[in-house]
Amino acid sequence: MGSTITQKILARAAGRDEVGAGEIVTCKVDLAMANDVTAPSAADAFRRMGVPDVWDRSKIALVASHFVPAKDIATAKLMTRMRQFAMEYDIEHFFEVGRGGIEHILLPEEALTLPGQVVIGADSHSCTYGALGCFSTGVGSTDLAAVWATGEIWLKVPETMKIVYTGVPGDWVMGKDLILSVIGRIGDDGASYMAMEHTGEGIRHLSMDSRLTLTNMAIEAGAKSGIVPPDETTLDYVRTRQEIMGRPNDFEVLASDDDAHFARVIEVDLNDVEPMIAQPSLPSLSIPVSTVERRKVDQVFIGSCTNARIEDLRMAAHVLGDDRIAPGVRLMVIPATQRVWKQANDEGLLQRFADAGASVSTPTCGACLGAHMGVVGPGEVCVSTSNRNYVGRMGDPTAQVYLANPAVAMAAAVVGEIVHPDEVRNAPTSLDPAVTA
Amino acid sequence: MGRAFRYGDNVDTDVVIPARYLTTTDEKELAAHALEDLDATFVERVSVGDIVVAGKNFGCGSSREHAPIAIRGTGVAGVVASSFARIFFRNAINTGLPIIECPEAVAGISEGDEVTIDAEAGIVRNETTGEEFKGEHLPEFVMDIVRAGGLVEWVKSKGAS
Ligand code: SF4
Numbered sequence: 001m002g003s004t005i006t007q008k009i010l011a012r013a014a015g016r017d018e019v020g021a022g023e024i025v026t027c028k029v030d031l032a033m034a035n036d037v038t039a040p041s042a043a044d045a046f047r048r049m050g051v052p053d054v055w056d057r058s059k060i061a062l063v064a065s066h067f068v069p070a071k072d073i074a075t076a077k078l079m080t081r082m083r084q085f086a087m088e089y090d091i092e093h094f095f096e097v098g099r100g101g102i103e104h105i106l107l108p109e110e111a112l113t114l115p116g117q118v119v120i121g122a123d124s125h126s127c128t129y130g131a132l133g134c135f136s137t138g139v140g141s142t143d144l145a146a147v148w149a150t151g152e153i154w155l156k157v158p159e160t161m162k163i164v165y166t167g168v169p170g171d172w173v174m175g176k177d178l179i180l181s182v183i184g185r186i187g188d189d190g191a192s193y194m195a196m197e198h199t200g201e202g203i204r205h206l207s208m209d210s211r212l213t214l215t216n217m218a219i220e221a222g223a224k225s226g227i228v229p230p231d232e233t234t235l236d237y238v239r240t241r242q243e244i245m246g247r248p249n250d251f252e253v254l255a256s257d258d259d260a261h262f263a264r265v266i267e268v269d270l271n272d273v274e275p276m277i278a279q280p281s282l283p284s285l286s287i288p289v290s291t292v293e294r295r296k297v298d299q300v301f302i303g304s305c306t307n308a309r310i311e312d313l314r315m316a317a318h319v320l321g322d323d324r325i326a327p328g329v330r331l332m333v334i335p336a337t338q339r340v341w342k343q344a345n346d347e348g349l350l351q352r353f354a355d356a357g358a359s360v361s362t363p364t365c366g367a368c369l370g371a372h373m374g375v376v377g378p379g380e381v382c383v384s385t386s387n388r389n390y391v392g393r394m395g396d397p398t399a400q401v402y403l404a405n406p407a408v409a410m411a412a413a414v415v416g417e418i419v420h421p422d423e424v425r426n427a428p429t430s431l432d433p434a435v436t437a
Numbered sequence: 438m439g440r441a442f443r444y445g446d447n448v449d450t451d452v453v454i455p456a457r458y459l460t461t462t463d464e465k466e467l468a469a470h471a472l473e474d475l476d477a478t479f480v481e482r483v484s485v486g487d488i489v490v491a492g493k494n495f496g497c498g499s500s501r502e503h504a505p506i507a508i509r510g511t512g513v514a515g516v517v518a519s520s521f522a523r524i525f526f527r528n529a530i531n532t533g534l535p536i537i538e539c540p541e542a543v544a545g546i547s548e549g550d551e552v553t554i555d556a557e558a559g560i561v562r563n564e565t566t567g568e569e570f571k572g573e574h575l576p577e578f579v580m581d582i583v584r585a586g587g588l589v590e591w592v593k594s595k596g597a598s
Contacts, residue, residue, distance in 0.1 A: 024578045041462045041502055049592045067460065074460035124500040124524055140502035140528035142588045149592050154578060188447050189494035193523050222494060224523055282447065369456040369499075390451045390498060392474035397452075 002257025004160040005229050006195040009135040009254060013118040021159045021261070030117035030134075032147040033061040035103055036068060038122035038140070040081035045145035054089045055151035061093040061112060062086050063103040066365045071372040101337025101363035104128035104216060104305035109339055111241040115230045116252030120147050125305050125387065127218040131211040132238060133230035133253065135195075138219065158195045158224045159263035160256070161186075165202030167270035171427035174315065175210030176307055176385070176405040179217040180276040182268065184286035192222035194263060197256065199229060202270045207431075208237040209311035216306050217387050220283040229255045275421065277383075278403035281391045289408050289420045296328075298380040300413040301394070302406050303334030304368040307385035310343050312406040314431045317349045319410035319421055324356045326416030331358040332374040334366055358413075370395040383412040438564055439486035439514055443548040446492035448475060448518075450525065453496065453504040467503050468510025485512030488552045490543055492518065496525025505534040515554045517561050517572070519543045530579055531588040537561055539572030557583065 003011065003018055011019045013027035034042050039062055046054075054060060062082055067075035079097075086094035093112060100106050104125050107113045113129040119136035120126065122144040129136035139153070147153050163182060178198075183190065196218045198211070206214070211228050218226030228234070230253045242248050274288040302308065302316050313335060325331045333353045335341040341363055344350050353360050359374075367374030368386040376382045376395035382402070384394065389401035402418060411421040421427070452475040454467055461467065472479040472489075489508065495518035496504060505528045508516065515535035529536045535556030542561040546552060551564040557580075559572040575583065585591035 024576055037459050038500065038502070044462070045589055048589045049596070051592070051596055072460065078460065122500055124498065126500075138500040138524055140500050140524060140531060142502060142531040143527055146588050146592050150595070156576075188497060189520070189522070192494065192520065219498075219524075222497060222522060369451075371456055371459075388449075388451070388498065390449045392455050393451045397474045 001261055002259040004195065004197065004256040004260045005133070005227060005254045006135055006160055006197070006225065007157060009116055009118060010155065010157055019157045021157050023157045024154055025157060026152050026154050027118050029059070029120050029147050029151055029153055031059055031061060031112055031119045032144055033063065033103055033107065033121040033123070033126065034141070034144050035063050035065045035123055036078050036082050037066045038144065039085065040078050041141035042122055042145040042148070043081060043085040045142045046148050049145060049149045051149045054148045057090050058092045060091050060148060061103070061107060062091055063095045063100050063106060064097045065102045066369065067371055068097045068364050069362065099338060101340065102305045102365055105309055105336040105340065108132060108212065109241060109337060111238070111245040111247040114238060114249060114251035115234065116254055120144065120153055124219045125216055127223065127226045128212055128216040128305060130215040130218065130225050130227035131208065133228060133234055135225055135227065137225045158193055160195045160197050161191050161264045161266065162197045162199060162262040163266045163268060164200035165198065165268050165270055166200055167202050168205055169270045169273065172275040172407045172421050173270070173273050174405045175206060175213030177273055177276045178268065179214050180278055180283065180286040180403065181273055182266065183217065183221045183283050185266070186221055188220065188282055188284045189222035191218065194223050196221065196223045196226045198226065203228060204231060205270070207311055208233055209309040212309065213306055217283065220387055275405060275408050277408060277418065278389055280400040280402065281389050283387065283389065283403060289404065292418055295381060295418045296416060297383055297412045297418060299330045299332065299374065299376055299382040300409050301332045301367045301374055301382060301384040301386065302409050303332065303366065304386035305336060306387040307406050308334060308336035308340065310340055311431050312385065313340070313344045313349050315428070316406040316410040317352050318428045319407050319425050320352060320356055320414060321425055323414045325358060325413050329413055329416050331413040332361065332367055333358050334361045334373065335363055337363050367394060369393065383409045383418060385409050438551050438553045439484070439488050441488050441490045441546045441548060441550045441552045442479065442483065443546065444475060444489065444491040447494045447497055448491050449498035450496055450501055450504040451498055454501065454507040459501060459503055462503065464506050464510040467507035471507040471511050480511060483511050483513060486514045488554060489513055489516045490546050491516065492543060493520040495521050497522035500524045502528045502532055505529040505532050509534040515556055517542050517554065530582055533587045537572040539570050542570035542572065545570060
């Protein structure tokens, strides 16, 4: 029997010809990432392990993303602990505030995550990197510390759920709508412990930005990883990033065999997918926006590792047009990385948002996890482009959070209610900057 | 032996320990807010040796190790659930919070029942009803980490060998 792309990557990393689903294997790691929330504990655990040095200072990434810029003294101390560790062990890829952004968008931009690699991150959304055709998964701080110490990790080879897309996405449909509709179908633990492999002809119509959204939310279905086997879009993106960053490292392009075993196969006809919205308080409570109850909103958040790349901001700007944010609504726009921020600035998008009455901030996770820069109050209704609407996720436990793509989110900001973006604007024919700027 | 605190499916790490408390890594400070957004009175009511019993997908969501540490810090003897989200599962093993996956036990335990667990053997006893349940066995490789006393000790012992 053949192997899935995930089995092939793990076999290579385990020094084996092939590996079977369910086997526990020890894999060599290509990149081990932590952020300001998880790195301090990982650093403590690493020191307790008593090894003299990290296994490879060029394969560790430390990213200031969650509580940055520091929101209080306690979080300033967390950053200090991460910074000290970076200095002490001379970590090559340490991203200080103002020079990085949210890790899951940053590391692909930096060409530090490549097809065929094994990437381990101390953050649950580390599954995002799978959009490039690598195996990537999230772990806790102690697991990560063990990788820093040994360069290896034990993993149970996952079964794969294959999602086959056909057709062409319609108006307003982005990666977010695909993954929300899949999670709506299979449930919040529908892909538990599995790799979600997104494949089929329909995937060709998805930009790299949209694919990163697709794999970002694998964890919201309980999956271990998400993966899109590389095609021309992937290779164009990876080579461009490598050239810009001056990091021409080799990588491996793999695909699942035709006779590989898949635990489950789901088919999605993109022609049938509408813009979706996940209702409070689970991602699986997703329904087409056209069927959701119209509701007044207090806050709209366009940000996070799910939807704050340039495509997302262009889409939001398109829906905004020359309108202003509705009275009584707060709009927070937080570009995912410094690079996205600068590009959005060059394209005039940030100015447009600010002119319309939005709060536009420096890259940070911020409001996504109810940390700062847009915490929601009791009973408030928020539409967010992030990935989790769990009780208390964005602030008060009685707040009601809806998840949607940036077009739906901006439509809510303009109208002041949850509406279909058709009510505000015609769908864009392209998200090319020349059209939207 | 301890009392059972019963909860439902999809108990996520945001309710186990909300992000607003991730500004610390101290076990006692974290424990003071364990399960706060799910059950505001849990911390007041729980005593050492009690058991958390929940449905499927326990610990879904974020990779924060603060979650098992917060629960362990309350003195809870362990968590019995129908299933665990995978990152929480690893974090619990690595940080020494005993966990047992056993849907039958979850079905056979009511709020307040007296329960004993043996995590290494995977056994759950409902002392109130006298029923005994056998949970999923942990893979041998994972048991090695448990026996070593957690991942830190396991790496240490490997370094020495
Ligand atoms: S943006 Fe939100 S989901 Fe993404 S890494 Fe930050 S806190 Fe996690």
